[in-house]
Amino acid sequence: MIRVTRQYRFSASHRLHSLRLSEEANRATYGKCNNPHGHGHDYALQVCARGPVDEETGLAMDIPTLDRLVEKILMPDLRLRNLNDLPEFKDKVPTTENLALYAERRLREHWKETFPARWPELAGVRILETARNGFETEGMRSG
C-alpha cells in the first residue's frame, strides 16, 4: 500500500465573518481576518490517495485523471475567486478548516465515477493557507 499526494496551488480571497456573531464579537474572534474588504492567500491544496502499486505500470494512481477531476470540480470555485461568493460559504465562514472539509466532500462525491475500481481510495486533504498554517482532514493521519 502506498500513499500518493498531489498538490494544487490557487490564490483566493476571503473574509472571516460569522453571521451568528455581533460585529464586535466578529472583530474579537477573527481580528485582522475580519477586515470588511477581505484579504487573500496563496493556498496549496494537497489531495492524498492510497492504494496498492500496480506491478505492471509501477503506478498507484493515474495523476492526470486526478488533475482533471480537481480542475473540473474544485478549481473553478477556488482559483482567483473570493471564497465568500461560493454557495457553500453563504452562511458558513470560509475558514481553511471549512474549506478543507468542503474540498474533501466534493472529491468524495465524485471519486467513484472517476476511479471506479477498488483502488485508489481518497485518504484525505490538506490545505496550506500560508507556508505556516496547514489544515488537514482525519484521513491524512492514518495508514
Next chain:
Amino acid sequence: MLITRRAEFSASHACLRPDWSEARNREVYGEAANPRGHGHNYVVEVTLSGEPDPVTGMILDLKLVKEIIEREVLEPFDHRFLNHEVPPFDAIVPTPENIAREIWRRLEPRFAGGPARLANVRLYETDDLFVDFSGEAR
C-alpha cells in the same frame, strides 16, 4: 517517537516499459515516457520510530542516519539516469512509487535490530507530487 531526516538527489528517469510499444507507453505515462529521459530534484524524507535512550536523550545518532542514507541512496542515485545505471530500474519502471519502495528496501535492513526501525519513506518527485511508503505489512 518519530524522527525524520531529509536528503536530496538529482537524477533523470524515463517512465516507460521497453517491452511495450511507444504508443502504449505514451498512453500510460504521457510525456514522461520520452526515452531520452528527464530529471527531477528528488527529496527523500526518512522517518524512523523509536524511544529516546535514557542516558543520551537520543533515539539514535542522526549522523549514522545521514551516513546510511548517503551510502544506500545518494551515492547510487545522485546524478544518474536511473533506468540505465541503477538496478532494479533496468527491469522496473522508476515511477515515484517504485523509487520510494526501492529506497525502503535498501534502508529497512540497515536499521533492523537497532534502536530505531524504519517507519516511513516519503519521496518528493517535485514540490507538487510525493508518495509515502511504510512497508507492506501496514
